[in-house]
Amino acid sequence: MSAELPFLAAFARLWPGLRVIDSHVHVGVWGRRTVAGRSIEPFRHHEHASLVDVLRHLRRHRIDLAVVVPTYSPDPRTAFAENRLLPESAKKAGGRLIPGCWVDPSPAVAGLLRETLDLAREHGIRVLKTSCDGWAGKSSADPASWGRALTRNMERILEYVRAAGAVFQVHTGHDRSHVRLVEKLVRFAGEGITFHLVHLGGCVSGQFYLLPRLREWTDEGLDVVTDTSMASGFAVRWSLRLARTNPAVANRVLFASDAPWGTFESEISKVLATVGSGTTIVRKVLFDNAARVYMTRSSG
Numbered sequence: 364m365s366a367e368l369p370f371l372a373a374f375a376r377l378w379p380g381l382r383v384i385d386s387h388v389h390v391g392v393w394g395r396r397t398v399a400g401r402s403i404e405p406f407r408h409h410e411h412a413s414l415v416d417v418l419r420h421l422r423r424h425r426i427d428l429a430v431v432v433p434t435y436s437p438d439p440r441t442a443f444a445e446n447r448l449l450p451e452s453a454k455k456a457g458g459r460l461i462p463g464c465w466v467d468p469s470p471a472v473a474g475l476l477r478e479t480l481d482l483a484r485e486h487g488i489r490v491l492k493t494s495c496d497g498w499a500g501k502s503s504a505d506p507a508s509w510g511r512a513l514t515r516n517m518e519r520i521l522e523y524v525r526a527a528g529a530v531f532q533v534h535t536g537h538d539r540s541h542v543r544l545v546e547k548l549v550r551f552a553g554e555g556i557t558f559h560l561v562h563l564g565g566c567v568s569g570q571f572y573l574l575p576r577l578r579e580w581t582d583e584g585l586d587v588v589t590d591t592s593m594a595s596g597f598a599v600r601w602s603l604r605l606a607r608t609n610p611a612v613a614n615r616v617l618f619a620s621d622a623p624w625g626t627f628e629s630e631i632s633k634v635l636a637t638v639g640s641g642t643t644i645v646r647k648v649l650f651d652n653a654a655r656v657y658m659t660r661s662s663g
């Protein structure tokens with residue numbers, strides 16, 4: 364383990380063979396932008412400008428494998444531009460990176476979406492990622508807020524996911540990306556699509572909403588997994604407590620750092636701090652669940 368991570372080094376001595384899949388990291392420059400009237404550069408010296416930086420993140424933290432998706436920003440063209448580079452360069456990473464493409468169903472970027480789906484088909488991409496916070500329009504995750512063109516574009520996205528046996532990663536957060544609205548998208552899609560709802564529901568009210576429903580959704584035949592990135596500490600602890608008695612929860616919580624938005628050290632500490640939940644559950648969260656969801660469908 365890295366000398367920078369004494370906590371992890373101690374843990375690895377106690378438990379040799381610790382394996383980690385980071386189920387959600389970003390590539391792409393966010394840079395300097397004006398937000399709320401102030402010029403900010405929140406990721407200086409920590410950007411993942413290219414997959415070289417992502418691979419450095421893996422090496423530094425002894426991560427076995429990562430799912431990597433474009434960074435999205437207020438300019439919808441940024442993430443689409445990253446789509447053009449990602450599939451080809453991920454192939455050179457020796458199987459350690461599973462690339463995902465950014466999608467946005469907004470009518471204003473319909474041409475870019477078409478190009479992305481063609482590219483995904485060509486490269487056998489098995490992960491698509493979206494967040495309505497990054498969409499070119501103002502629609503929410505709720506299909507009731509969509510016009511006809513956006514609905515048709517979302518159907519194209521879902522057709523791709525279904526046909527490719529892919530995973531659809533969807534951001535959960537506040538307001539229009541609240542998991543209460545994201546659930547409506549999951550129901551719109553119906554059975555046969557694996558949803559990875561990142562951030563365990565995204566905010567406290569979202570975490571209160573999502574965690575009791577994971578088992579219900581599974582019982583209904585919906586295929587939903589979630590990850591621990593950017594989640595409140597209590598929500599990670601709670602999810603692992605539920606996992607002790609509930610196999611549906613134990614199999615559906617994945618570890619992610621969301622780097623560079625999250626820091627690996629703090630994100631993994633939230634999981635390892637709950638090791639009292641049992642090593643089997645921690646092993647599932649850190650590796651086994653993501654291996655089942657992603658490694659069986661990584662592109663060839």
Ligand SMILES: [Zn+2]
Nearest residue numbers: 387389621624
């Ligand atoms: Zn993210």
